[in-house]
Amino acid sequence: MGLIVQKYGGTSVGDAARIRRVAARLLATQRAGNDVVAVISAMAGVTDSLIKLAREISPEPSARELDALLATGEQGSSALTAMAVNALGGKAVSLTGAAAGIVTDSVHTKAKIAHITPRRIHELLSDDYIVIVAGFQGQSAEGATTTLGRGGSDLTAIALAAALKADDCQIFTDVEGVFTCDPRVVADASKIDEIAYDELLEMAGAGAKVMQSRAVEFAKKFGVDFEVRSSSKDEPGTKATPAPARLEDLVVRGVSLERNQAKVTIRDLPDKPGCAGKLFSALGTANLSVDMIVQNASSAGTTDLSFTLYKDELERAKELLEPLVEELGAKGVTATTGMAKLSVVGIGMRSHAGVASRFFSCLGEAAINIELISTSEIKIAVVIAEADLERAAQATHTAFGLARRAMPAETGSA
Amino acid sequence: MGLIVQKYGGTSVGDAARIRRVAARLLATQRAGNDVVAVISAMAGVTDSLIKLAREISPEPSARELDALLATGEQGSSALTAMAVNALGGKAVSLTGAAAGIVTDSVHTKAKIAHITPRRIHELLSDDYIVIVAGFQGQSAEGATTTLGRGGSDLTAIALAAALKADDCQIFTDVEGVFTCDPRVVADASKIDEIAYDELLEMAGAGAKVMQSRAVEFAKKFGVDFEVRSSSKDEPGTKATPAPARLEDLVVRGVSLERNQAKVTIRDLPDKPGCAGKLFSALGTANLSVDMIVQNASSAGTTDLSFTLYKDELERAKELLEPLVEELGAKGVTATTGMAKLSVVGIGMRSHAGVASRFFSCLGEAAINIELISTSEIKIAVVIAEADLERAAQATHTAFGLARRAMPAETGSA
Numbered sequence: 001m002g003l004i005v006q007k008y009g010g011t012s013v014g015d016a017a018r019i020r021r022v023a024a025r026l027l028a029t030q031r032a033g034n035d036v037v038a039v040i041s042a043m044a045g046v047t048d049s050l051i052k053l054a055r056e057i058s059p060e061p062s063a064r065e066l067d068a069l070l071a072t073g074e075q076g077s078s079a080l081t082a083m084a085v086n087a088l089g090g091k092a093v094s095l096t097g098a099a100a101g102i103v104t105d106s107v108h109t110k111a112k113i114a115h116i117t118p119r120r121i122h123e124l125l126s127d128d129y130i131v132i133v134a135g136f137q138g139q140s141a142e143g144a145t146t147t148l149g150r151g152g153s154d155l156t157a158i159a160l161a162a163a164l165k166a167d168d169c170q171i172f173t174d175v176e177g178v179f180t181c182d183p184r185v186v187a188d189a190s191k192i193d194e195i196a197y198d199e200l201l202e203m204a205g206a207g208a209k210v211m212q213s214r215a216v217e218f219a220k221k222f223g224v225d226f227e228v229r230s231s232s233k234d235e236p237g238t239k240a241t242p243a244p245a246r247l248e249d250l251v252v253r254g255v256s257l258e259r260n261q262a263k264v265t266i267r268d269l270p271d272k273p274g275c276a277g278k279l280f281s282a283l284g285t286a287n288l289s290v291d292m293i294v295q296n297a298s299s300a301g302t303t304d305l306s307f308t309l310y311k312d313e314l315e316r317a318k319e320l321l322e323p324l325v326e327e328l329g330a331k332g333v334t335a336t337t338g339m340a341k342l343s344v345v346g347i348g349m350r351s352h353a354g355v356a357s358r359f360f361s362c363l364g365e366a367a368i369n370i371e372l373i374s375t376s377e378i379k380i381a382v383v384i385a386e387a388d389l390e391r392a393a394q395a396t397h398t399a400f401g402l403a404r405r406a407m408p409a410e411t412g413s414a
Numbered sequence: 415m416g417l418i419v420q421k422y423g424g425t426s427v428g429d430a431a432r433i434r435r436v437a438a439r440l441l442a443t444q445r446a447g448n449d450v451v452a453v454i455s456a457m458a459g460v461t462d463s464l465i466k467l468a469r470e471i472s473p474e475p476s477a478r479e480l481d482a483l484l485a486t487g488e489q490g491s492s493a494l495t496a497m498a499v500n501a502l503g504g505k506a507v508s509l510t511g512a513a514a515g516i517v518t519d520s521v522h523t524k525a526k527i528a529h530i531t532p533r534r535i536h537e538l539l540s541d542d543y544i545v546i547v548a549g550f551q552g553q554s555a556e557g558a559t560t561t562l563g564r565g566g567s568d569l570t571a572i573a574l575a576a577a578l579k580a581d582d583c584q585i586f587t588d589v590e591g592v593f594t595c596d597p598r599v600v601a602d603a604s605k606i607d608e609i610a611y612d613e614l615l616e617m618a619g620a621g622a623k624v625m626q627s628r629a630v631e632f633a634k635k636f637g638v639d640f641e642v643r644s645s646s647k648d649e650p651g652t653k654a655t656p657a658p659a660r661l662e663d664l665v666v667r668g669v670s671l672e673r674n675q676a677k678v679t680i681r682d683l684p685d686k687p688g689c690a691g692k693l694f695s696a697l698g699t700a701n702l703s704v705d706m707i708v709q710n711a712s713s714a715g716t717t718d719l720s721f722t723l724y725k726d727e728l729e730r731a732k733e734l735l736e737p738l739v740e741e742l743g744a745k746g747v748t749a750t751t752g753m754a755k756l757s758v759v760g761i762g763m764r765s766h767a768g769v770a771s772r773f774f775s776c777l778g779e780a781a782i783n784i785e786l787i788s789t790s791e792i793k794i795a796v797v798i799a800e801a802d803l804e805r806a807a808q809a810t811h812t813a814f815g816l817a818r819r820a821m822p823a824e825t826g827s828a
Contacts (some may be wrong), residue, residue, distance in 0.1 A: 016470035050490065056430035057494050058501035065500065068493035068508050072486035076464065079482035080471050086479065087472035094482050099557055120557070143513055143534070 002167030003035040007135065007157035010044040011174045012231035013077045022231065023084035026130050030090065035125045037164065039135045039157040040081050042073030063108035067147045071097070074134035074153065082132045092130040095120065097156065098139035104146045111138060111146035113155070116163035133160065151212030158215045162222040169224055171211060172231035177238035178203060178210055180402040181255040185393050188403035192253060196243045199253045202345040202379040216240070243347060251348035251355055252400040257393050259386055261339040262311040263371055266321070268331035269305050271298035275328050276305060282320045288313045292341065292374045292381060306372055308383055311337045339371065340389040343381040344396060356380055362399035368392045416581030417449040421549065421571035424458040425588045426645035427491045436645065437498035440544050444504065449539045451578065453549045453571040454495050456487030477522035481561045485511070488548035488567065496546045506544040509534065511570065512553035518560045525552060525560035527569070530577035547574065565626030572629045576636040583638055585625060586645035591652035592617060592624055594816040595669040599807050602817035606667060608653045613667045616759040616793040630654070657761060665762035665769055666814040671807050673800055675753040676725040677785060680735070682745035683719050685712035689742050690719060696734045702727045706755065706788045706795060720786055722797055725751045753785065754803040757795040758810060770794055776813035782806045
């Protein structure tokens, strides 16, 4: 009993039959005595077709108009979902982001939410409507439609949950929750019942993409608890909370992996201020996403600087770097593809020594060579050969006792 | 030099190449020194796919949500058109009907425009933007998206032209204008330079569908002159005005035809008040569009009542009528398919005798049997066998001198 925000991704509303299934779930949630607000993504494939059409018109479509175009995807699926609820005998209305009171800044294609005035939603809820809000969008103060960036419907849901002081926020996806590792790689990976925002952020950053990172950051900032769960199964998923207290003793929450990485090393870069800045500015301007950056201690006034990026972006990066490397007086650039990243993530690491050594020892015992290491407070990431990735993930998962741990059954209440 | 409203139909924006062509025309119109407002329909086929999707969800989708869904079609094509203008180096923004200030009543799927507050359009025009308005839609006072019915983009254009006091309103379509007859049927049919609103209404009602009738009625009510012209050729089209003075001597403006008609006759209907009302209420409730209705003088207390409708709707009409006919004590229902309607239209008829006799004589000379006759002040329509239609149209077109008349060359100025 309370106010529940449910978010459904594009696959969950991918065709008429799935939309009807979502509608049935919304109605069941309302009939259980709750006020229900749904946030709906565009039907799977729709956003991509719209982007394709825009690119046929112009290689760089104007951001304002791209937003106006893309926002129609979520508006359409929201209207269809409302129709489906009505067809099942319920009462639903769809609202655009603007009509729902979501006001953003004017930075088109990646707008930030400025504030939400959910007056209309409250009115409709008190008239017993299920309120269906088009995800991913808002309106600038000037009245233009804006979008929140890829995956922005997650952010819509979390932000609405905060603005409405919802009792529950459920993110329905095509996975059952967050797992201790990718179940396609590690057969005995298990669903995590509760995860801290920070852990989820690190898992997401490390390739376990169940949620948009900005949405998780927003949830952390405003203390919005939410649950990631499956739209096809009626089972509890993974709850994200500030810091799950009763699992404090757990050191590592999960192992995440990312394939298709390339490693670039700049050899003998003069160890002078500004060198690294120049290199990464050039890559950033070209919109290349650099991931791990590692610089070794310098010797004889030079240093080796390495970083990883997606292998698809390697050629472009090399083209940009080669003249710069010459200009800066470094010895050269070497690039290696066939790399992957493996990370262990867990808040418990902060207070537990020995995680790094256990991680590295386990890889050593499996005779897996570590190419790069990078650590944060709650994550240790290594770059290894992609060919070793599955073996490494299994060994690490076992070494940290993630498979053996019996998961306590969740009741699904908030 | 002035403010020009241009409307482009779905075929004119049917793909990226056509959208770019529309954009080029908008820019050329602006560069000739005009303020430009464009009204854009959904890309050809988009509205039909959205309706199909809605019907997969529900055989009778909720009207409010159907409007929210369908309006996205015009929003998308408007955004794409604005992108195309920007890609060509121009400045354009797209607006939804709501953002353009179009306020309607709350009758979803066939809303009426209540008023237009084009403040935002004026602001953008004074900043040298080409303003692209999504056709077919508005917003109710409660803030819900509404649509104006099929072909509603014509109405958007005419109503905006009235509200903006535009100097010119151009309706771009896939035909070159209004013709004296369908050129596929009558080879020497010629484009009409100027036509009165009333004539256009009668031509439209008689099957020459170049414009939504409601739009023409609106233009008549508010005295908005407009021009129907081709989006693929840069030539003057047909101008619609209150009453083209210099062509006053012309009696018949055009011949229009409508195929696929069925004729229904109720025989020996008791000649009592209320009988016809009962019959047509039943048909109206079932959404069947009855066209010509003819009742002969009664004899012996009974009368024959005939009407035409599309042949596709005949079966449904018969099902509805048969029990009613029995109840009312009529002798029976006969239905004939393979019918067509042929009309001559012209304001000049009002003051010229002899049009009817010339029309009927010409058909008689061609040995074409007339099944029904119906007249209005500026139209005479007959129902004939569809097999005779082309021959009848050619004969009538010639009899009224429509082909021989040399058309004065238009300069294209308003």
